[in-house]
Amino acid sequence: MSTGCAICAQRADPLKLERTGTHQLQRTFAAPDAASMLVDERSAEHGMVFASAYARHLPFVDADGNVDRTWAGFFSSDTSAQLAAAAIEDVSVYSTTVQELLRQL
Secondary structure (H helix, E strand, C coil), X not given: XXXXXXXXXXXXXXXXXXXXXXXXXXXXXCCCCXXXXXXXXXXXXXXXXXXXXXXXXXEEECCCCCEEEECXXXXXXXXXXXXXXXXCXXXXXXXXXXXXXXXXX
């Protein structure tokens, strides 16, 4: 009985399926560069913007134990929180939007 190929003729069992692709050890990647992979890539500005958004969910309790507002007012009046929100924005998005609007005029 002819098997049709030279490789199949060399096998003990020509009907046995043998995979010829890469195996798991051949697919390993090199470790990433530690200098380019920071644990936390967020800045202080990101923390300020997060705190500002989180403050909207925290009730402000006065000395008598009454809750009538949240901590959001503290951040809305704070200049550093407003500057932090501007600092983390992607300016290129605004730039392309303004350029497109000016072209339409």
